[in-house]
Amino acid sequence: MQFPAQERFADGAQFIAGRLARGSSGRTHAVVDPATGDDVHTYALAGTDDVDAAVAAARAAFPGWAGATPAERSEALHRFSAVLADRAEDLARAESLQCGKPLKLSREFDVPGTVDNTAFFAGAARHLQGQSAGEYSGDHTSYVRREAIGVIGSIAPWNYPLQMAAWKILPAIAAGNTVVLKPAELTPLTSLLFAEAATAAGIPDGVVNIVTGTGREAGEHLVGHPDVAMTSFTGSTAVGRRVAEVATATVKRLHLELGGKAPFVVFDDADLDAAVNGAVAGALINTGQDCTAATRAYVQRAVYEEFVARTAALMETVRLGDPFAPTTDLGPLISHVQRDRVAAFVDRARGYARVVTGGEAPGGDLAKGAYYRPTLIADAPQDSEIVQSEIFGPVLVVLPFDTDDEGIRLANDTPYGLAASAWTRDVYRAGRATRDIKAGCVWINDHVPIISEMPHGGFKQSGFGKDMSAYSFEEYTQIKHVMFDNTAVVRKDWHRTIFGDR
Ligand code: NAD
Numbered sequence: 001m002q003f004p005a006q007e008r009f010a011d012g013a014q015f016i017a018g019r020l021a022r023g024s025s026g027r028t029h030a031v032v033d034p035a036t037g038d039d040v041h042t043y044a045l046a047g048t049d050d051v052d053a054a055v056a057a058a059r060a061a062f063p064g065w066a067g068a069t070p071a072e073r074s075e076a077l078h079r080f081s082a083v084l085a086d087r088a089e090d091l092a093r094a095e096s097l098q099c100g101k102p103l104k105l106s107r108e109f110d111v112p113g114t115v116d117n118t119a120f121f122a123g124a125a126r127h128l129q130g131q132s133a134g135e136y137s138g139d140h141t142s143y144v145r146r147e148a149i150g151v152i153g154s155i156a157p158w159n160y161p162l163q164m165a166a167w168k169i170l171p172a173i174a175a176g177n178t179v180v181l182k183p184a185e186l187t188p189l190t191s192l193l194f195a196e197a198a199t200a201a202g203i204p205d206g207v208v209n210i211v212t213g214t215g216r217e218a219g220e221h222l223v224g225h226p227d228v229a230m231t232s233f234t235g236s237t238a239v240g241r242r243v244a245e246v247a248t249a250t251v252k253r254l255h256l257e258l259g260g261k262a263p264f265v266v267f268d269d270a271d272l273d274a275a276v277n278g279a280v281a282g283a284l285i286n287t288g289q290d291c292t293a294a295t296r297a298y299v300q301r302a303v304y305e306e307f308v309a310r311t312a313a314l315m316e317t318v319r320l321g322d323p324f325a326p327t328t329d330l331g332p333l334i335s336h337v338q339r340d341r342v343a344a345f346v347d348r349a350r351g352y353a354r355v356v357t358g359g360e361a362p363g364g365d366l367a368k369g370a371y372y373r374p375t376l377i378a379d380a381p382q383d384s385e386i387v388q389s390e391i392f393g394p395v396l397v398v399l400p401f402d403t404d405d406e407g408i409r410l411a412n413d414t415p416y417g418l419a420a421s422a423w424t425r426d427v428y429r430a431g432r433a434t435r436d437i438k439a440g441c442v443w444i445n446d447h448v449p450i451i452s453e454m455p456h457g458g459f460k461q462s463g464f465g466k467d468m469s470a471y472s473f474e475e476y477t478q479i480k481h482v483m484f485d486n487t488a489v490v491r492k493d494w495h496r497t498i499f500g501d502r
Contacts, residue, residue: 002324003093005031005041005189013043013188013212014050015195017057018205024049025213029185034100034332034370035323045185046213048221054209055227058151058178061206066148066176070126077122077174080201084115087197094189095162096323100331100370101286103324113450114166114194117468120452121174124473128175139492141484146477148176149253150229153222155215155243156191157235158184158334159289159392165191165210167456167467168232169198173207175476180209180228182219186334188212215239223247230476233257236390237415237461255465255475257457259390260291260418263411264447265433266307267404268300270423274445276310278423282447283396284318284374287333288342291462292419294447296387297398298407304400308378311398312357315374320362332370333393339370342393345386346375353380358394388414404429408436417459421447440466 012022025047031040065073084091091114092106101110133143154168161183172179183191191210198208211218223231223246233243234257247254264282266275282294299307321328333339339361346359358375361367375395380386386397401407411420421443422433434442440458443449450456455466466472485492491500 003090003097003189005094005097009041009043009189009192013041013192014046014054015192015208015210016050016054017209018199020192021050023047023213025217031098031186031189032335033097034335037336037368037370040097041189043188043212046182046211046218048217050213051180051211051218051221051225054180054211055151055153055222055225057206058180058209059227061178061204062148062150065173065178065204065207068176070128073174073176074122074125076201076203077118077125077170080198080203081115081118081122083197083201084111084118084194087193088112088115091162091190091193094193096331098187098189099158099161099334100323102328102331104326105286110160110162113452114162117163117166117170117452120468121170121473124171124470125174127470128473128477129470130479135486137483139485139487141486143482145480145482146474147480149476149478150177151227152177152179152230152232152476153225153228154179154181154232155219155222155235156181156183158187159286159291161187162190162194164234165194167472168234169194169208171467171472172232172476173203175473177476178207178209180211180222182211182213182222185212185214219243220246223252224249226250229253230255232465234467237463240463256463257291257465257467258418258461258463259416260293260458260462261295261388261390261414261416262292262419262421262439262447263437264294264297265407265411265420265422265437266297266299266303267407267422267424267426267429268302269425269429270303271425271445272303272307272310275423276307276314278421278445278447279307279311279396280314280318280374282421284315284330284394285448287331287372288394289334289338289392290448292441292448294396294421295391296411296414297396298401298410299398300407301400301402304398308356308376308398311396312376315357315376318374320366320371320373330374330394332366333372334370336370338392339372342372342391342395345389345391345393346377346395349377349380349384349386352384353386353397354378382410382413390416404432408433412436412438415461418462419443421445
């Protein structure tokens with residue numbers, strides 16, 4: 001059985017102050033199953049009044065939640081993790097239905113990752129770190145308080161809706177903030193299930209709120225809202241720029257997790273079997289709709305042709321199909337619009353590069369879904385669109401290089417810097433690659449794995465700020481210096497700079 005979205009969200013697709021509600025924008029949006037094109041659930045979109053109500057609920061909940069002890073917040077998050085684990089199958093089915101992800105991916109990656117993230121932040125809630133208190137001036141004791149910031153306005157994309165909701169909400173609430181999250185309007189279902197699970201775990205009403213509306217209306221209103229203290233955004237670099245502009249008016253603290261165009265650098269001593277398997281998995285994860293997906297393989301000349309032939313052959317074995325079928329490796333893209341966008345990139349590339357395999361939508365039973373075949377493109381110039389732009393589909397471009405320095409230079413030659421990998425058995429090459437590649441994550445001999453304990457976030461135009469890990473926990477706190485005079489002296493030594501002599 002698929003997920004019964006109509007029934008579960010009959011009361012609406014907004015979650016404000018602990019309950020579902022209908023949006024008041026006067027407009028509706030359909031969640032569509034991209035595997036079939038069928039309408040899964042049509043709901044009323046949030047308007048600005050709903051954003052105001054959610055922010056008011058979050059503001060009202062803030063003093064109580066920020067005032068809870070770290071142990072109390074930690075216990076609530078442990079219960080939250082347990083409720084999510086109990087509801088794992090529901091979450092996986094809803095995620096696969098709205099995104100078209102193979103059920104095995106939702107079950108084995110998205111949902112367990114979210115449960116683990118929740119458990120991680122339950123622990124982190126009790127471990128705020130900082131500089132030690134001390135008499136740094138000699139006459140005073142100084143210490144640092146790390147405090148919750150207030151209401152956090154978060155905006156998430158459609159590619160990993162559940163994990164993105166988790167990455168935004170968990171560190172924020174672990175630190176004592178309250179949150180209003182706007183998921184992408186295409187994929188609200190698992191964000192709503194996540195918020196319901198928070199309430200079921202006893203997290204107070206108003207700590208986690210979801211407003212499901214468009215970016216222009218609900219998103220910009222949330223970013224510009226005077227009662228929102230910080231904006232945390234994950235999405236494209238283009239929209240991130242707009243979010244930064246809107247946030248400037250109220251001088252908001254910003255966290256931007258933006259686009260990527262991850263390089264995959266294969267040196268001539270690499271284990272080629274491992275590199276070929278890694279390239280296909282790294283490029284096709286989530287049908288290529290992954291900000292860290294391998295998109296540009298740079299392969300040293302001696303092994304280039306062999307890599308191209310073997311990668312194409314392996315890509316051709318990947319099975320497209322119904323996301324709910326156990327034999328399916330690759331689902332559709334998120335929508336027909338996204339599929340057509342990817343196809344247009346590939347069609348334009350035919351003029352200047354070689355399409356080695358793929359490059360078309362499948363026919364037959366899959367024709368009505370937003371499917372696109374795994375695609376390998378060789379011999380594109382470094383400055384071409386297909387090498388430089390984020391495609392967000394199952395497309396890998398392969399280019400040759402000669403010297404190690406050239407491989408690293410080409411890897412760094414895009415405006416993005418989110419993630420990268422290098423493939424070699426030479427420890428010195430690996431060391432140089434990790435030092436010289438400008439990206440927030442560099443894998444050696446793998447591509448894609450993430451873990452709750454380690455930070456995820458970009459360099460360059462991939463944004464700033466970190467998700468997951470203790471680093472993201474810190475992002476959702478603000479630092480206050482407290483200074484106590486220890487002398488009780490009325491006229492202090494430094495006062496002579498204002499009046500009198502020593
Ligand atoms: P998008 O930028 O189109 O939309 C992201 C979110 O922003 C959606 O909720 C959307 O409704 C909202 N939005 C749109 N216009 C807005 C506006 N003017 N003001 C406020 N909010 C607005 O991105 P997408 O197509 O949903 O997702 C794909 C993009 O996300 C890719 O670029 C991908 O690389 C990026 N991404 C990055 C990371 C990361 O960690 N760096 C993770 C996942 C996805």
